[in-house]
Amino acid sequence: MPTDPGFATTPEPPYWVVIFTSRRSGEDHEGYARMAEAMAALAPKQPGYLGIESTRDPEGLGITLSYWSSEQAIHDWKRVAAHAEAQRLGHSRWYTEFVTRVARVERAYTKATSEQAGL
Amino acid sequence: MPTDPGFATTPEPPYWVVIFTSRRSGEDHEGYARMAEAMAALAPKQPGYLGIESTRDPEGLGITLSYWSSEQAIHDWKRVAAHAEAQRLGHSRWYTEFVTRVARVERAYTKATSEQAGL
Numbered sequence A, B: 001m002p003t004d005p006g007f008a009t010t011p012e013p014p015y016w017v018v019i020f021t022s023r024r025s026g027e028d029h030e031g032y033a034r035m036a037e038a039m040a041a042l043a044p045k046q047p048g049y050l051g052i053e054s055t056r057d058p059e060g061l062g063i064t065l066s067y068w069s070s071e072q073a074i075h076d077w078k079r080v081a082a083h084a085e086a087q088r089l090g091h092s093r094w095y096t097e098f099v100t101r102v103a104r105v106e107r108a109y110t111k112a113t114s115e116q117a118g119l
Helices: A029-045 A071-078 A081-094 A111-116 B029-045 B071-078 B081-094 B111-116
Strands: A015-024 A049-056 A061-068 A095-110 B015-024 B049-056 B061-068 B095-110
Touching (some): A015 A071, A015 B095, A029 A049, A029 A081, A049 B049, A049 B061, A061 A071, A061 B049, A061 B061, A071 A081, A081 A095, A095 A111, A095 B111, B015 B071, B029 B049, B029 B081, B061 B071, B071 B081, B081 B095
Antiparallel strands (some): A015 A061, A015 A095, A049 A061, A095 B095, B015 B061, B015 B095, B049 B061
């Protein structure tokens, strides 16, 4: 796995990913930044957490990928009280639009492993 | 599904997603932009293409999600000649680091459907 801190260090598949695509409303920048930081600190304490990758462009379109060892781990994280509050505020205040997808990762390769495979 | 053009209009799961996390090298901005545009025009002509979502932050960390109806469709797109050339240049020139993950989407909900579900 890459050493670049923007990348998650995930194990061999299979594992699970929550894909969160969102458009920021532009409202409440401070509250949003504070919550994002709190969630980034809390998630790694959850059982089954594997890592996170997140990026947002200057037009406010963002994609966050959180990786989990099982569907149960995703289910449990969704119900953590502080996270439920973050979801509620995300819905009412921070995002004009979002889609959440839950998917099972079947295969993964890095720049280094695709070199080994001759790709 | 959202009408925001940054979001893909995907069908009911299950379907497949290629998750491409990458760090741009900063080299060859023009060549990269030209190829990205060409691939964005070519992919929708492939059988099984469902849509794309893509974002990159000012530090060059990007996530691109391409959605497909089947694993076979992903396999076929990977081998389209123009796309293989894009992958080769991505590897040698445009990205300092990347990870590609292939995953099966099992569940999805939008801002609107999560409202209906009382979430």
